[in-house]
Amino acid sequence: MLTRLLKKIISTASGRTKFVMAVVGLSVALLLILSAVQIQANYNELLHGKTNTDSTANFLVINKQVNNQTINATSLSDDELNQLQHQPFIDGVGNISASRFKASIESYTSTFPFYTDIAFETVPDAFIDVQPKDWQWDENADFIPLIIPNMFLDIYNFQFSVSQGYPQITPDVLKMVSFKINLQYGNGQKVSYTGRIVGFSDRISSVLVPQSFMEWANRRFGNSLSNKPSRVVIKTKDPGNPDLVKYLQNHGLTADADKTRFSKYRQIVNAIVGVSWVTGAVMLLFALLIFTLFIQLTIASCQTEIQLLITLGASPKQLQRFLMQQFFPFNLIVTFIVLIIIAVLQYLLCYFLQQQHIFLQPLPSLSTVAAAIIVVLVLWWVNRSTIKKYIRM
Amino acid sequence: MQIKLENIIPIPLKENLQYRSSDIWNTTQVFNAGEWVNIKAPSGTGKTTLIHFLYQLRFDFEGNIYWDNTNTKQINADAIAIVRQQKLSIVFQDLKLFGNLTARENIEINRVLQQPYCASEKIDEMAARLGITSILNQKVSLCSYGEQQRIAIIRALVQPFEFLLMDEPFSHLDNNNKKIAAELIAAECSERNAAFVLTDLDDNNFFNYHRKLIL
Structure with missing residues (x-):
């Protein structure tokens, strides 16, 4: 009322x-x-x-720029790694460690002969974009599993095979091929193992072996060179983050430009x-x-x-x-x-x-x-x- | 409710009133609970001013006014509203009705501002007694002064009160209507055991006053 x-x-x-x-x-x-x-x-x-999100977009491989000042000094110090780890836009840092011994691979068969000197790298499994089921190694394993960049296969299929008149190879066929891996002691003595490709990575452009193998091989065959990583994989929520791009620039680091371009x-x-x-x-x-x-x-x-x-x-x-x-x-x-x-x-x-x-x-x-x-x-x-x-x- | 005046003098009338003898101005005067008081006030002596002081509409005075021993200078707007709703009712000389509301609405608003003291039917009853039933649903701006005055009287009576202030409440009424209105007011005041102060220009015998004062 x-x-x-x-x-x-x-x-x-x-x-x-x-x-x-x-x-x-x-x-x-x-x-x-x-x-x-x-x-x-x-x-x-x-x-x-x-x-x-696309699986590769959140991981960046970064390393120092190679220029006149940094030549032969591109490894990242503990301080630099520590700093990287503490940046708000970086969720995780995985060291890429390289092999510290000489190695080569060659084919078992004469129908498809090849031989090349090679080096390996390894990163924690969490930073690899593929997780093949054979991706494990111990001293009793029958073969050493490898992950190679997809790019290698592309180079072979679309460039090398065409120019040399070789047949093209599918990833599945390549996975079935075994080859010989020779590891060399400091005194030049070689030991041979069998290796097999078990996966292809879009993220890391390097020949990867399991960490367990790398630790074992470095202990057994390695020389005493520095074990500081010269490359790391970082995990970030947003590779286009302008802060990240700026940080990399200021510290003389480079990353896959493609992914940071969106910045x-x-x-x-x-x-x-x-x-x-x-x-x-x-x-x-x-x-x-x-x-x-x-x-x-x-x-x-x-x-x-x-x-x-x-x-x-x-x-x-x-x-x-x-x-x-x-x-x-x-x-x-x-x-x-x-x-x-x-x-x-x-x-x-x-x-x-x-x-x-x-x-x-x-x-x-x-x-x-x-x-x-x-x-x-x-x-x-x-x-x-x-x-x-x-x-x- | 008791109202006490202590050396009250209106600031604008200070010069005029200082040398006049008065039962109210510049002296102490107490209006007790249940007491019916008539104040005779010739023109220009501050009759309406006094009523406004008592009702706390104006504050331009020297001295103190107490409502039940509380100095009115210490009461805030919300507390004043509570006193006006529960204890102190008024019939203004200038009536103060809402012109665009009907007579009934004008009365109703005072009835429902607080927990209603009486039922809505009481309005019809009082209106019948004062002879304004026919204009209850008419806009107040269309009513005559005499009708408006009776509306204002009924409005003052539908709320709870212990003290009623009336400023020339019958100025627009004929003698017969004055008598009827006074009877209604007397009945309502008796029922509540309420006090009142009535100011008028001339001497009158509308009520059985306990005291007659001169302003």
Whole structure:
């Protein structure tokens, strides 16, 4: 009853058009700022989400640049490794250790003769992109498993075989071929073992052997040369991260350029997302101003009535509560509608991008909902303080 | 409720009132609970000003006013509202009605500002007694002064109170209606055991006053 009477006294005094304008202004601003949050969330998801990452993209092989200053001094010191490990954008560092003995491989058969000197490298298994089932070795093993870069096979199939008139080889055929691996003691004495290729890596361009074999062989055949790694594999959430690229540059390190190239696009996208943030925030500020002015206008236009109500014994608190009930629900409704609009847009975007094989969550992100809640709290505070200020005047 | 005045003098009327003898200004006066007081006040002596001081609408006075031993200078807006809702009712000289509400709505608002003291039917009953039933659903701005005055009287009576302030409450009524209205007010005050202060320009015998004072 009281609410109905107060409504009649107060709401008739203010213009409906002005109210609609204030609500529309608020809606547009809210839509902008919540969209900015949602875009940011989508962008993060695209960068770091599991469904969109390609297995090679998160691992980079890095080493010192070979130039006049670093020639023959490209190994990474403990300090440098330690520093790398502590960078926020690096999740893990795997040392690539090289063999410290002379080795060669040759074919068993004369139908397909080859012989070459060779060196091996090894990295922790977690940093290798393939995990073949034969990838293990101990002293009783029948053969030494090797992983070679895919690139080697490509070079053979599309370049070497064509020029020499040899047949092309499939990866499966190559895996069946056994060959001889000769390891050499310091004094020149050779011991032969059987080797077999068990997998092909896109990530590491080196001939890899299991760590257990490398440790054993280095102990048995190795000379006393430094065991410091000259190359490491790093695991990172985001190879396009501009900070990572900058760090590598500043420390004279290089990585697979292909993967870090996106850094530049990232900076541009970052700038655009930043601008949309700022625009949304400025719009929200204006919308709050509009809404505050609207509340002031409403109260000012029925100042006499409010004064009379207080004279009759209405308490300022009672009137504040009533005015809050008049204005705040609209804020809530606007926020709710804007959230629904964002949900619909997000669903459409998800559907559209799915056809391009880019995967997004179909629902608005938690951060968007959290932002909406924060905005509602800010609106509540603005409503309340404006009403309080003008009622007490 | 008891209201006590302690050396009250309105600042704007200070010069005029300083050398006049008065039962109210510049002296101590207590309006006790349940006491019916008439204050006769010729024009320009600050009659409405006094009522506004007592109701805490104006604060431009020297001296102190106590509501039940509490100095009104120490009461905040929300506490004043509670006293006005529960203990202190008023009939203004200028009536102070909402012109765009109906007579009934004007009365209702005072009834429901707090936990209602009486049922809504009481409004019809009082309106019938004062002869304004026909205009209850009419906009107040369309009512005559006499009707508006009766609306204001009913509005003052539908809320709980221990003290009623009346500022020339019958100025627009004929003698017959004055009598009926005074009977209604007396009945309501007796029922609540409430005190009242009535100010008027001339001497009158609307009620059985306990005291008659001159401003």
